[in-house]
Amino acid sequence: MRSRTLLAPVVALAGAALLAGCAMGGGQPAGEVVLDPDAKLEGEITVWSWDVAATALDRLGDEFEAAHPGTTVNVVDVGYDNAYDKLSVGLQAGSGLPDVVTIETDRAPGYINEFPAGLVDLDPVLGDDEADFDPFKWQAQSDADGALKVAPWDSGTVGLFYRTDYFEEAGIDPASIATWDDLVAAGEVIKAKTGHTLLSLDVATGGGFQMLLQQQGQGLFDENGDITVNSPEAVEALTLLQTLNEKGLLKNVKGWDGRVTSAKDGDSAVTPEAVWWIGTLLGDAPELSGTYGVTELPAFEEGGVRTSNSGGSGLSVPAQAKNPQLAAAFVAFALADADNQVSMMQNEGLFPSYLPALQADYFAEPQEYFGGQPVYELFAEQTANIPAITFTTDNAEASDIVANAVVAAVLNGADPQQTLDDAAQQIATATDREIAE
Template identity: 40%
Template sequence: MKSWWKMFLVVGLVAGVLAACSGNSGNGGDESSGDEGGEPSGEITVWGWNVAAESMELAVDGFKEQYPDVEVKVEDIGRLDVYEKLTVGLASGGNGLPDVVMVESDRLANYYDQFPDALTNLSELGYDDHKDKFGEYKQSVTQNADGEFFAAPWDVGPTGVFYRTDIFEEAGVNPEDIKTWDDYIEAGKTIKEKTGTQMVPIDIAKDDALYRMMLNQQGAYYYDEEGNIDVTSEESKKAFEVIQQLENEELVLNNDGWNGVVSATVNGEVATVPFGVWYSGTIKDQAPDQDGQWGVFQLPAFEEGGNRAANLGGSDLVIPSSTDNQGAAYAFVEYFTTEVDPQMKALKEKGIFPSLNSAYEEEFFSQESEYFSNQQIYKLFSEEVADIPVANYTADYARAFDTMSDTQASILLDGTKIEDALQNAAEKLKSETGREVTE
């Protein structure tokens, strides 16, 4: 009998410990009570990642001045972790989801297509009033086929080529003369010859960022506006021809992963890095001693006078339908995306670039950036935003991203002919997604 008592003791102890751990069991704003009709009140929980979450944190004070009865709790979660949690939550019918979630623009369609009823229709809450405050590109990614907002536009990633002013000077290359990709390749050859530095870092096997920028710049993307597979397009061929030529001239530094690209940037192994505006923050953070050695110019065009604007990255806010405090959630989303003040805080302190047009009128945008050789870099990027062509990311963005990164590797590393490689990619995407291939 004695041993039975011991067993009970053990079980009891374990249960006790478990009960002790269960403090703070509130999940995503369960306690909040949305006031029907009246002023929003209660508590809302918001998910975001890293600097984006910190930007939302910065906006809370200003928000509370307008809505003193709403408590905002920002949870800082890893970027990919947000998606993991969001997918599980949406798949289980909205369990455990917060009131507001940040999602990258190129992933939005994926969630909207899979769970169309799980995201709040913002147009029904009046977001259409803000429609004209955003550029065409940003509108298109946050609206469904009927032109209704299912997400609120937040930041945007106008692209540019970040370059090392000292290396360009040493090679005698004037960045203002680089107007087309041909000029870019020529400049690369000169720089390589004079300084031994390579032109551009690419994570060949895993990231097709440069290709995506080039597609977007030409008004194309993985899929056309009807959602058909468009990787065999003329634009797609042209983009890979440029990338292949860069590789043939040995101007590409093949990097392993994000850390590899950052490391190459900081160590002066490359003279330029074409990326979204957000990369300016990365350079400043990781190479604080290269003050005044960096500059920016817009992506070179495919032909003289062609479009030099494109987008890479950017994110938006959605409100899961499962929220029990829609009023407060919408109030926060509206404040955070359409008021100038939170945009400027995010830009000045976290380097996140707003898509709200009225923000660009702020004096800050005409300032010269000391780090970037006294260039007006924010002005350059803000003027680019209106010209960013629309891109149809679709729900199968991730598949195309993987396939095209593989395609990039097969073209650059295995020497597959561009036409063949693109044809293969289109076939593969067709069998994976069931979409048609454009002629």
């Protein structure tokens, strides 16, 4: 019998999936936990995740328990909005984190470097499978010595989700949208003819700024670790967001739940988001089946890159885990198995980082929710075009500063260049890094 719990309502994964676990505080010695791939599996573990990610792990927990009698997998949906607060407290206290936690790819380097002994090295159970995973994610989630601290889970390839009924009512062909300028112009027509805004964003958390920046081949830092948040590309991205708001095409919503609610309510015509948004729509807005299509992200200029990355996540085992052997075995079961990865795509819309899974016929099948469009083919094709960017240990701190800059420019009308210059200086002061020339 199982004694598993799935707490809190399903609300949103943000392919990202949440919360890093590393639990080092309290002065635990590095290397205390060494995994044995042949260890006997018994007892129970607790897993933290959220939304469709928690749903997927809960479902796979049933299968894992059936395959390993005498084990119990308890999945807790801790929610996205407070996930990092819980993580920070657990890391500093050296206690309070579970056996398995989810961590977003862009957050991983910061936690791995700040708490080098806080996460268990997963190489003993996954190292032989390295070539089968997205190499970018494997590298981003490993430490300086190459030890895998966060196992790759889902990818965050970005496309443009659009309401087919709104575009039809406005007389706009989605295929005619090649650039962001095209989309802004279309948004004005859509609002005039349907009354709907173009898109809904949470401006307070950055409003998609970093997604737009990566689309142009830049992150918050360059390959030398220098600050690039005030580059011409960054100014163009922030100016776009400001323009959308000034034209009344942007609905500002609060938090992840606000974005999901806005989609369910049909506030806006498009959602530039990662492939994992499919899982959110399927789980939270099944009633909207048949009203959505997907196309490439608009480029900043004709012939430019038409995708980006948003989110993506992995699973990790904190050093404070009570049952690390069972935890690591469950991570491998969920993420290094093609059938299980395909099942998470079919049931929860989680796009695999495990490459063998992408060979399954499912990824070329028409999807009823999207009017028969084989949407996963589009994401699979665009994944190879995602520009690579550099993450540093200061990404989290820089992201908070940049989010404030986005608010200043988009909601308060501040000059984008000056706002980003100020943000770059704040990041330089806080991190002792140089501003790129």
